[in-house]
Amino acid sequence: MEVKTSLLDNMIGVGDMVLLEPLSEDSFLENLKNRFDHNEIYTYIGSVVISMNPYRSLPIYTPDKVEEYRNRNFYELSPHIYALADEAYRSLRDQDKDQCILITGESGAGKTEASKLVMSYVAAVCGKGQEVNKVKEQLLQSNPVLEAFGNAKTVRNDNSSRFGKYMDIEFDFKGDPLGGVISNYLLEKSRVVKQPRGERNFHIFYQLLSGASDDTLKKLKLDRDFSKYNYLSLDSAVVSGLDDATNFRTVRNAMQIVGFMEDELQSVLELVAAVLKLGNIEFKPESRCNGTDESRIKDKNDLKEMCELLGIEQSVLERAFSYRTVEAKMEKVSTTLNVAQAYYARDALAKNLYSRLFSWLVTRINESIKAQAKTRHKVMGVLDIYGFEIFEEGDNSFEQFIINYCNEKLQQIFIELTLREEQEEYVREGIEWTNIEYFNNAIICDLIENNQNGIMAMLDEECLRPGTVTDETFLDKLNTVCAEHQHFESRLSKNSKFLNDHSLPHNCFRIQHYAGKVLYRVEGFVDKNNDLLYRDLSQAMYKANHSLIKQLFPEGNPAKVNLKRPPTAGFQFKASVGTLMSNLQTKNPNYIRCIKPNDKKASHVFTESLVCHQVRYLGLMENVRVRRAGYAFRQAYEPCLERYKMLCKKTWPHWRGPAREGVEVLMADLQVPTEEFSYGRSKIFIRNPRTLFFLEERRKQCLQDLATLIQKIYRGWKCRIQFLLLKKSQIVVAAWYRRYAQQQKYQKIKRATTVVQSYTRGWQARKLLRELKYQKRCEEAVTTITAYWHGTQARRELRRLKEEARRKHAVAVIWAYWQGLKVRREYRKFFRANAGKKIYDFTIQRILQKYFLGLKSNIPSMSPIDKNWPARPYFFLEGVHAELRRIFHLWRCKKYRSQFTEEKKVVYEEKLEASELFKDKKALYPSSVSQPFKGDYLEISKNPKYQKLSSVVDEKILLSDMVNKINRANGKCSARIFLLTKKNVILADQKTGQVKASLPLLDLASVSVSTQSDGFFALKLKEGSSSAVKGDFLLSSEHLIEITTKLHRMGATTADREQLYIDISDEFLVQFKQDKVCVKFIQGGPKNGNGVSCKRKNNRLLEVSVPTTP
């Protein structure tokens, strides 16, 4: 449950001054002090927030605090600026009421800080999103930029705003910020050229010189040393707690976030630098012979640098500092400027340059933060304007006059709006309106701003009047026109009552402002109001080759020469204040009144006189009185009933009816006098704080009673709960114990019973056992006797049966013998005649049958070379057995052959022939058996090497092989290609494939080979044949068996030729041309190794030694 607190809870002093009782200035100050001492810097006057500057950071602006105050009613929590910001924001968002937050107070009272707190609170609670966050960031970042250019250290405040600022923040219907518009009021430009003792120029000058990089300073032709610049006061150039260098970076960063381009930033810095340079330009007098005083620039270096920075021609500016041209009715008159005038012109230029730059910055920021959406916006205005200013000893000048005028106007609008609001609330709530007495400062406003005889109108009149115009003539005029006014005082006024008032000097006038009397010194009023900048200077500025400068001095454009005087400063200010006032009047006001607790900028110090002074001139007592004039306190019925319902039995603890009736019952029951309160539509209005405090006191008392009651009930309840718990526990414990005791008893009885039972059972069992044993013994005895008896019987029977069987068998044997004897005797003759043949046939038949069946089961494998055959069983079957073996062999050979192809058949035929020719005749034969007869070993037709050869031989090649031809002369070998066709044997060169010899098969007489394992063979030619001329050929080949077999077969297949004779012997003759040489094969010794060697021994003998066959 949410804990509802109230402004009235835990109060230090009184949170709302309206409730102060008794109300007096002392009690007011006492309350403020009391709260300030307890770090309560915020106090309300109704809906107005008084803020005391704590001069130290308090932990009351954390995100948690933001959450605490978010969406809470104004009086729900202790006073805080967040409560006001939240109230304003919620009425803007939910009730569509434009709001303005008016922050007033004297310099250093915390206005600017307050405005920033309000803005940051609103930024924290309003909507979120990328676009919205950007807008928020831009709005918040506009502050550091304006503070750098518009704030300065003064004796009162290290960060004093030297301009008035009003910012409209625009929101869409959801309450998300869209953008904003800033208006600035009257920058204190005199500060640019001169600062009072202990004060500084605007922050930006110091920030630039301290924080800019060396490079930037060089570009701006500046020196880091402050003492080089006349416009910078030196005595307080460094302010403790202010880090100019860091602030410069912050400002640069803020300008980038706000949307300043890099070149714009550069231009701005150039202008700032130009102002500093301008201050260093000095003049010296020069007298002319015609008696006029002229001025000359002392050292032109600064002028030159400034002109370079701004792109101005030096001579143009130099001339503008020396002459003044006055144009009147088409006439131009130039007069020279003396030194004083030249300095005046210089300072006027510096002031104008800076103040216009400031206004441009505001315009530029406005451009960036302008709301994009065209829809209607809700607006929250935040006004941070200089507070009422009173300098001691009549040091108040034109600026203070203007400022105080503005405050006077704000006071007026405050009174008007507060009263109006009060009045509106009464009407809204249906309360009768009672007239409220208050001081209306309209009369003072009229004294200042009246168009006919107001002080400002007089000043303008003087400024515009031809002839000699001085501050004194202005004062004279005031003395005559305003003399009768009751708020105007002057020594020389017709109202002679001030003639002897020595506190009123002659050159001064005094106005009784609502906040007190202020003495103004007239010196400088006319000049400051005129705010004159010689046209020559504005024209020189316009001529600058610098876009920003050109923009700032549009009146310098020669094409737009305007002879009319520009409006005076006072006139402009009055107009802008008028606009501001009418703007504020359309909005719902929220006030923050800032108070400065001391002059030392110190925390924890409360200077009563200073605060009293501020309380007076801020009209805070007035404020309380106005607020209390009708009803001091008001509260909606629901929270009122909620808060006080315990004071009446009828409403406590619950009131079922409407809240208003509940409050009525409550008030009647408490017997509050009826004139002390009124019932509005939704609120009760309490006239006197005393009544409220009475209620509060009763409530406090009642709360204490209630607390005691609650305590009592709680204690009773707690004890009862404790007792009940104990009781319950006791029952449980007792139950458990009883159960346990019963269990124990039961176990005991059970054990005893079991023992008795077991004894009884044992006794019974033993008795039974005895009986059973006796019974069993009896039964066994009977059985044994029976068995014996049956045994005797059985044996007796067996014996009888055996005897009987023996007799029967004997009878059967005798009968069989007798029968056999009879049969044998009968068939003896018949048996002897046929039995022999039949027995023989039968026996033979049986034997053959057994033989064939045995053969069948032992039949050997189907391999033709398998030599196995079962052994012969009977001698008489020898012939049959051999025949069967032969038939079986033939049959399996046939089977074997039938699976051959034609080609394979030929090969086998060749193999068969080879076997017939060489088996057991030549030692080489066995090794050839396993070699298949391939024939075309060289693959003549396929091999490209022998292409030529294959083209010469047109017949089918039956065999091609590489052979060695034995040289007849020395027995050496040379390789030859050996080809066998159907008709020829061809020998060709191994390398070239050229045919060396072609021997027709018909010319071959025989082939001789040895019996040994060599591959030598001689092709012997028929004598007289054409081939025989060259003689026989002695060749050797690895495929000798194949070659000779094929040669032999050729003879067999060719019909026209007899079969070639194969001669196998180790000595044969070979015809070498004319000679017959004997080729002799001998078994070679070990020196031959494995190779076959051939040697020509002599003319008749060629010896071939062949390795011994293993």
Ligand SMILES: Nc1ncnc2c1ncn2[C@@H]1O[C@H](COP(=O)(O)OP(=O)(O)OP(=O)(O)O)[C@@H](O)[C@H]1O
């Ligand atoms: N709520 C606050 N908490 C902490 N310090 C504060 C607070 N308000 C003001 N200050 C301190 O007081 C100084 C002056 O405040 P601020 O600049 O807001 O005064 P001001 O009323 O705007 O003065 P001026 O009229 O000269 O601009 C701040 O720089 C800050 O140090």
Ligand SMILES: [Mg+2]
């Ligand atoms: Mg300020």
